[in-house]
Amino acid sequence: MFQGSRSRGVGYSLLLVASTASCGYTPLSTMNALDDINPLTTPAESLRVMVAVPPVIRPQKDAIHLMMKFAKTETLPEKRYDFVLQRTPRTPVEMRVGEKRPIYVFRINPKDVSRFNAMRKAAEKYDDGKDDDDNDLSIDANACRMTQTMPAKVPMSVYLKTAELDDYVVVVKNINAMEDTAPDEIDEDFPLCTSENSETPAK
Secondary structure (H helix, E strand, O other): OOOEEEEEOOOOOOOOOHHHHOOOOOOHHHHHHHOOOOOOOOOHHHOEEEEEOOOOEEEEEEEEEEEEEEOOOOOOOOEEEEEEOEEEOOOHHHHOOOOOOOEEEEEOOHHHHHHHHHHHHHHHHHOOOOOOOOOEEEEEEEEEEOOOOOOOOOEEEEEEEOOOOOOOEEEEEEEEOOOOOOHHHHHHHOOEOOOOOEOOOOO
C-alpha cells in the first residue's frame, strides 16, 4: 500500500492535499503555492494527482481512493464519500517535473465531478472553523509488487496540480512505502502484479 494518509479536521488548506500534508514531508514551497488555491472553487476537473514509484511496485487498478467523512453534528447526520480516482494519460506537463521513475496520473472521474462538488458544498456546512478529530479526509492508494521479494525501502513521491498552478507541486517526497509493512504482511499489502490487477507504466 502506498500510503493510508489522513488529515484531521475539515478546516483544510486544499481538499486533496490535506490527506498527506500531515505526514511532515510537505515542502514549504508547496504550502505557499496552496495560498493561491480556493479549495471550494478550484475546478474539480483540473485536479491531478501524480504518483512516482520505483519499478518494483505499481498502482493497482481502481485502487486509488479519496475518502471523506463528516462527523454527525447537532443538526446534521454523519456523511461519508468515497471516490475512485481515474487513471489519465500523462502530458508534457507531467514530464516537466523531471521524475526518472515511472509516473502515474489520476483525476476525479468525470462522472463523479457533480458528486465531488456536492461534497465540497457539504464541507461548508460541516466546517465550523475548528479542528475536529471526528472529521477525516484520507487517500488510500493500493499497490502491487513486480518481484517476489521487496527491498526495505521503496521511495515514492506524490504531486498535485490544479487550475491555479502552472506546474505540479510536490506533496510528499520519497516517503518509504514499506515503512509500516511487516515482513509477514507483504503478501497482503503488496500482492504480486498481474495484467488484471495492475496499472501499466506510461511509455
